[in-house]
Amino acid sequence: MVSCTRTLSVQLLHLLHCYLNGSTSRWEEERYTDGVKWKFLEHKGPVFAPPYEPLPSRVKFYYDGKHMKLSPEAEEVATFFAKMLDHEYTTKDIFRKNFFKDWRKEMTAEEKSTITDLKKCNFTEMAEYFKAQSEARKAMTKEEKLKIKEENERLLQEYGFCIMDNHRERIANFRIEPPGLFRGRGDHPKMGMLKRRIRPQDIIINCSKDSKHPQPPPGTKWKEVRHDNKVTWLVSWTENIQGSIKYIMLNPSSRIKGEKDWQKYETARRLKKCVDRIRNQYREDWKSKEMRIRQRAVALYFIDKLALRAGNEKEEGETADTVGCCSLRVEHIKLYPEKDGQEYVVEFDFLGKDSIRYYNQVPVEKRVFKNLQLFMENKEPDDDLFDRLNTSVLNKHLQELMDGLTAKVFRTYNASITLQQQLKELTNADDNIPAKILSYNRANRAVAILCNHQRAPPKTFEKSMQNLQTKIDAKKDQLADAKRELKSAKADAKVRKDEKTKKCVKKAVQRIEEQLMKLEVQATDREENKQIALGTSKLNYLDPRISVAWSKKWGIPIEKIYNKTQREKFAWAIDMAEDDYEF
C-alpha cells in the first residue's frame, strides 16, 4: 500500500511537472487524450444479496383478523413493509399506495383476490420477530461476533479488491443492493415501490479480455461480459425504479479516482486565473439586447455568487420536485426593492438536491434586480424563471470561456478559495492546537454554509449539549477551588518559604484552565455545527492541498483534520503539498 501511494505520487508529480511546462506526457496522453482508462482489469464480480429466508411458521400474518399463510414471494415483500413499520414512511399515502400495488404483483391469484385492502393487513408479528432478531444479534457472544467479522473480512479480501494496471485496488461497493422498498428523499412520487432482487442474468461484467473472468454463481449466467477500457466501472445493472444504470466502481483511494479528483481541483485553479475576466463578461452581458444572453448572465451570477448547482431539467412525476439554478421557477424567488434597510433584495426559497431547502436573502446589483423583474413579467408562479436557458446552453457557453469549464466548477472554485481565505483570516498564530482546529472547523463551516450542506440536528443534540455544559460547570468549580488553593499557597510561601507547593499548585491551575478552554471550544464548535454538515464539502469541494498546507504550516497533525479514510482518499495531496501551497 505504501508503494502504491509512492507510485501514485510520483506519477502525479510527473504530471504536474508536464502541466507546468505545458508539455503532454506519454502517460497523460494514454490516460486522458484517447479516453483509455486502463489496460488491464481483473476482478471477482459482485457479491449478491443473501437469498430470502422464509419466516418460521409461528410468525403469522393476519388479514382482516384472520391468519393467512403467504406464498414465499408475497411473504418476502410483506417483510420489507413490516421492517419499516415504525418508520414515518409507512404512514404516507403515496408510499402505501405504491407498496400495495407492487406487492399485489407478487401475490398468487388467490392471495390477490383476498388481500384487497392494506389497512386490513396486520404485520405486527413479523415486525416483532425482526425486532427480536436484531436484539439477538446485539446480544451475541464475543465469539459469534468475531466469526461474523472474520467472514466479512474474508468476503472483503476475495471480492473487495481488483487488479487495475498492476495495482491491487479497493472496490467501493462490491455488494449488490438487496431488494426492498424504495425510499426516495423528500416528496418522491415513487416511494414504497418494490426494488427488485438483482440476479446474475441482470449483471454486465466489465474486465479485460486477458484477465481471469469472474464466474457467475453455479447454474447462472451473466447478462453480458464486455471489455470496455474507456470506462472505469467493473459491474453494472439496470435498476427497476427509475430504469437507470447502477455501477460498481473503485474506492476513492484508487489511482483512477485520485487522479480524477486532482484534475478537478486543477480545473478549479485554472478558473481562478480567469474568473475576473468571466465576471466582467457576465456583468456586461446583463445589458445585452438578447434575452437569452441576459438570462445566461444572471444565472451565471447566481451560480458564481451563491454556489448554486446547475439545475438540469428533470422528468416531471418521476422524481421529487427539486430545482437548481437553471430550473428555478418564478415561485422560488421574491423581489424586494427594499428590505431590512438593504436595496434590491432577492429572497430565494426552494428545494434543492435531496430536497434540502435553500433559503437566502441576497442584496443584488440593481441591474440584476431589473433583469429579474423582466424575466418574471407576465409569468405564472410555476413558469421557468430562465425560460431561454438550460444547463446544456450554459455549459456550452462556459466551455468557450475556458477549456473544461462547467457550472459545477464554480462551486468547487468558490468552496476552495473560501476555505483558503477563511483559514488565513481565522487562524491565530499564538493559539494552541485545539483553538487552531476550531478555526479550521469554522473555515470549513463557512464553506458548508455557502454550499448549503445541511443535516438534521442529531436526535440527542440538546441532551449532549447539556451534558457538556454540566462538565464545563464542574470544571469551573474545580478551577475556582484550585485558585483559592493557590492564594493560600502564595501566602504560605511568604511565611514559610514554601516555593515548591506554590509552583505545584500554580501548574495545576494552569492545567485546569487549559482543560476548561478545551471544553468551551468543544461546546462552541458543536453548537455552531448543529444543523451544518462539514463532511460533504471536506470530501468533495475543498482542495485537500489547502488543508495539508495549513496543517504543515501550523504544525497540526494531519490526523486532527482527516481520519483514516480521508487520508487514504487524499494520499496524493498529503504527499504533494508543502506548507506554502496556494490554491
Add this chain to the structure above:
DNA sequence: AACTATACTTAGGAAGAAAATT
C-alpha cells in the same frame, strides 16, 4: 434543438464500531 443513454460525482442518513462514561 430535443431527446435518450451513459458514466461519473455528490449527498444525507442509517448502521455499525469505537470510545467515553457510569
Add this chain to the structure above:
DNA sequence: AATTTTCTTCCTAAGTATAGTT
C-alpha cells in the same frame, strides 16, 4: 462490565455532464 455517546463506514439516491440520435 454495561451503557451511552461519538465517530466512521456503508448505503444508495440524486445530482451533473456529455455523446450520440432523431
